[in-house]
Amino acid sequence: MDTLNTHFIRLAGAEQLSFKLHEPVAVTIDSLSAALCCTPRNVKFILRKLEEQGFIHWQPGRGRGHHSKLTMLRSMNEALEASFTELLGKGKMKDAIELIGNVQMHDSLREQLMLSLHQQMGFHSHDETASGQDILRIMRSRQLGDLDPAFVYTAFETYLLSQVCNTLITYDAKSESFLPALAHMWECSEDHRLWTFYLRKGVRFHNGRVMTSRDVQATLQRLTDVHSPSIWLYRDIERAEVAGDYCIKFVLHRPNLFFLHLFSCIRMTILPYDYNVANTLVGTGPFQISELNEDVLELTAFDAYYGIRPHLDQVHFWFVPDLSPNDRYYELPGTDRLSLATGCDQTNSINYPALGCQYMLFNFHKEGIHHHPLFRQALRIVYDSVALVRDLGGNRITPASSFLPWRSAAQDWTAASLEHARELLHNCGYQGETITLSYKHNKDTDVAEWFQSRAQSIGMNISMQAVVDYFNSEETTNAQLILAEEILEEDWQYGMIHFFKNLSNHFHMCMSPAFQSLLDGKLDHFAKLHRADRTALLDEAEALLRDHCWILHGCHMNKQAELDQSIFGMQIAEFGYMDISKLWIKNP
Template sequence: MDMIYTHFLRLAASEPLSLKPGEPVRITIENLSSVLCCTPRNVKFILRKLEEQHFIQWKPGRGRGHHSELTLLQSLNDALEFNFTALLSKGKLKEAIELIGSVKIDDLMREKLMATLHQQMGFRSYTETASGQDTLRILRSRQLGDLDPVSVYTAFETYLLGQVCSTLITYDADTDTFLPALAHTWECNSDHREWIFYLRKGVRFHDGRVMTSQDVQASLQRLFETNCSSLWLYRDIKQTDVISDHCIRFVLHHANRFFLHLFSCIRMTILPANHDSNQTLVGTGPFQITEMSEEVIKLTAFDAYYGIRPHLDQVHIWFLPEPASHDGYYDLPGTDRLSLPGSNHETPHYIDYPALGCQYMLFNFHAPGCHHQLSFRQAMRIIYDPVTLVNDLGKNRITPSSSFLPWKSAARHWKSASLDDAQTLLKQSGYQGEPYLLSYKKNKDSDVAEWLQQRARQIGLKIELEPFDDYLDVVKTSDAPLILREEILEDDWQYGMIHFFKNQSNTLHEYITPEIQSIFDDVLDEFPRLPHSARTELLEQAEGLLRENGWMLYGCHMNKKAELHQSIYGMQTSEFGFLDISKLWIKNP
């Protein structure tokens, strides 16, 4: 950003100075030195430059006791918009994104700048060469999280890993079967205690090295060395035998009918045997990472990919400095471009893709309070009523939830609950009017938190709000007794649910007691050894414990949304409902 704009924006946005366009303000050099973070001598130089470019009018005070006068000739919004547009016109997308988060902006101006930025997203075709380069820009409303397969915990990062890396096999949700990936076939003995995978030949990592069985063995060993939170699922593995470069055998302590799920999940992403977690991630997937920073991650199609090369040549994912919108932007600008929300043109086209999972409320059983009483949790069940939640707030909250699985929730007969019953239960719990803190994700769940606060107030329950300023703070433990969160499951929903109940580092395990955890352990201990239908029954039993004891309150199922252009083809949903960018292609004019 031009420094002269930076200085002006600091002046115009300064709360202590309270400057308004056209209104002279008496001020001292010392005041300006503090705001501009420079010496008094430099202040005079900056003021001269600002005056030359008609940003301000400056009348220095004459003599002791006479104050100087400063008048803004432009508004903060005008200067901000002009500079923002200038940066975009020069292709300085990074600087433009940084500008949005550098000063306080009112909501209307933020929406205007976001609309302008949105127009820079989408498809770009560079035709300097005969082959051309097709690039897709995507805008994300938060910074990038952990991309290590061992510890990744958020849906978007898990999806992104699937574009950069590969597993031995993949799960196909439509047929509930497993498909070849890095392994072209596999087999097990009759008692499900010995599994052999046969690897494809000639598969290369992004750094050019050929993948072998040693990389598979090292990837599994890494789970144990890092004490991965999903380790319980791999406890049955007794030994790993590298039979050859393209054949690997796993010998188990016990029969395991769930074994294939463990080698199609993101934890068993195959990385090079010499993988360094401090270096850029190297995988075998359709895209390779060519640039990575806090502002952007750039993916380039991997020409040596063992599968079908992506149609797109590059995908640039830009991250905003703070949350703005939670829709995914895949829009492709063009002559017939669909307009943005709030514009005067035609309504944009959206694609909706419901994701498995739901929004829910947990209780922090490590914090003292009446929530240790079942009657209090039953009162909260009525306050956080799924039917009323969907009816009152709507948006992407599509159906009430009584399970992580939408088809289970749909089978239930729903009716609204009465707050009068909640008031009776609250009195039974021994509640004495003390405030209860509610932890939730800022912006995304603010409307739910305020809705809960208002409903609780009607029966005399005081709820105070604790928003997470940063999306990634969600992994930090809160002292709040009430926790509002969302869980999105993998397409392999059995894996997603057992991972939720057994993952030792997720939100559930942060807040339940060891006694509650032992109950789930007892119920689910035989899970891997059972056939599909019996595993389903165990998961239903575990969810039943959550409902009956009020340890977790289901809220609603959520719907994801992406804004699209008419010329995008090959639209398929990937893991967690995100669009599979490896399948997208653009119909050029």
């Protein structure tokens, strides 16, 4: 934005001119032209305007050999703050975010500007119309991932899809049962090989078209056509038969007692049969996407939603630079940061002990000493779950020996001995090779440094490799060790089997073919079993990982956020996020 503040910031930040507050500096028009990125003619115009507004004092040189002198009357911090305030006042959120991320400034000022930016987040009520518009703004410190249901993997994107789209049925974790959604009724044959769903009438997509069974059939077929990483779960389906606009039947090769779980998960969110992935996502959910670019995702309430229309009119997710975290911000799963308005003492707190855990994964597609079982046992001690929780604390609430907190709680915990790890290193033939550890920048830095320090204490050399995005980084797949976190769906059996069988996650990409084949053989008949037997089988699969140290469980996490007391209707959605379709603000 070409304003006086911007010109002053460029001028004050020019390293070659070395300005200091209230100290005259000899300059030339050519040097000022380079600093301001403009022609010499425009330099004089800009200098005159800056002097009129009290930014500088300008003393032009008189005659040959006499340099002009320029004195800064305001500090860089003052100009940055003024420019930032101006941008916010004009609603230019993108420019304000870019200013924080791209301009060099002191950490304390950056922190101050971040607080101001966060105060622009939260709820806002606009009275441009008679009815008013309630808007929620939320900041995220990473770019939005893939919103294609066939490929979505990360928790935040899965959560967003649940606000934009619907499935045939939903899973209720409290009762461990299924509830109607786009289908109001379903039934199956005695041998569990024929499943029939009866659809609601009058359900509309965001483009206005009425949903029919043809859309359901096309959604299933699309998983195969686009080679979805989740297609293994649907392998028992022989065909889908349209039996009228509002009835669809699924004929199976073999009995499947897990079938309903497959149609309540986000991968089978119903899309229009003519859906084009190049266009904006179209669903049947409470919110529709009104704008999507690299800076912001704007959701607007869908007035024709078949359920209860959201109280909020719009929700904006702004994607900001991944700046250093601050204690005033409390994270939800992923890297959401929501802040409190200044001076607000009363808050609503979200505490969500997440299903899943932080863990360490071995990349068996890379050569190295980590293929030796004794080396992995040594790392099990270095990455000790008890020591991890004890030493780092925070929202790391309990040690993990499983993705399931209740399984971990059943274990007797004692801290392991690093001296035993040293002996294991010696016995496996470790010769001081450098092992590369990949971890999420900012999010897992403290864990990575803690792990590196413990490893060094027994003579193990760990090279640290921070990445911004695990799922789009070649650096991650080039590391021997990966720090990761898995957050399971409330339908934890589905979450577990999907973790084991998802072809696109890091677990699959890092496992050796031999290990994967052994696991596949154990899980092959999973869907044929009743719930209790499926639970036992998943326990066996996790024991296989644990006994061979293919992955190392770390700790269970408590996901937290604090929000202003004026928020009403706060309910927890999947993965511990707020259900924005239920939120509302009490206007004065």
